[in-house]
Amino acid sequence: MSWFDLTCRYVDMKWPVSAATARQTTAEALIRVMPAFVPKSQKSPEAKKVRSALRQWAYNTELRSSEELPREVDEVLRWCSKYSLPVRSVLQADTLRELERAVTRRLDGKPFAPVDSNPLKEVKWTSMPKGRRKVDKRAVPNPTQARTLLAAVREVPRSGPRSVAFFATMYYTALRPEAAALNRRNLALPDPVWNEEAPGGPIVVSLRDVS
Known part of the structure; x- marks a missing residue:
């Protein structure tokens, strides 16, 4: 092989x-x-x-x-x-x-810069205790706030439909910013993906909004 x-x-x-x-x-x-x-x-x-x-x-x-x-x-x-x-x-x-x-060696053929000693040995640090970090609920939008924000995003000229698909995917499916690479071939959902009532009217996100 x-x-x-x-x-x-x-x-x-x-x-x-x-x-x-x-x-x-x-x-x-x-x-x-x-x-x-x-x-x-x-x-x-x-x-x-x-x-x-x-x-x-x-x-x-x-x-x-x-x-x-x-x-x-x-x-x-x-x-x-x-x-x-x-x-x-x-x-x-x-x-x-x-x-x-x-x-x-680097791509240009030159060797990487040598390091005389490990610099990490001179750094003192304390690992963060596990299990003590909590999400501040005040910093996370509730469902009503999220729908309101998404409705506002949709109204942005030109980029609105794509932006609302991006942010809605992150919010409703808990994806990280890698959601930007989401493609139609990654999805197996009916069209529309969802249709939820929000202040000012329903939010409809179509597969056409996903690149």
Whole structure:
């Protein structure tokens, strides 16, 4: 199996149980070492294009197989699958040396700045006690206030429909700001999603409001 195909399978395995930040961290780590597993020749795609294709498409389980995949990106990913070294190449000394260079140097080839000592040893801190933090109810809008706020957001020119879908999704489903990446293919709900009475009239959020 090629290194590229193995990393895609690894991303797919982790995807369902990983948070957005964990997915990004995994992608960045795999992108960092990819140069050690691809040939360097005049026919190879530009390194910048390879990194972009990996970050935005290859290491995104949902987008890699979507119909939105641009043709130029598809060509880069097919090249990676065909020409990246097999996994067993990690047993070779040359590949190990490339891996060492990949994780100790910046993208411009220069080494990372050395650190003489661990600065964390000089920092004194006390971990926050667990179980003592409580949500201040005064800072959280109640359902009536939330519906009123959403109704006001909807009236904002141009961005109102998309903004109300974003904030309503966060409020009613307790999603974090990663809700900005929510797409129609992530939803399996009837249209409209909800219709609740609020001061000034009903709030109707349609799937059309979700990008």
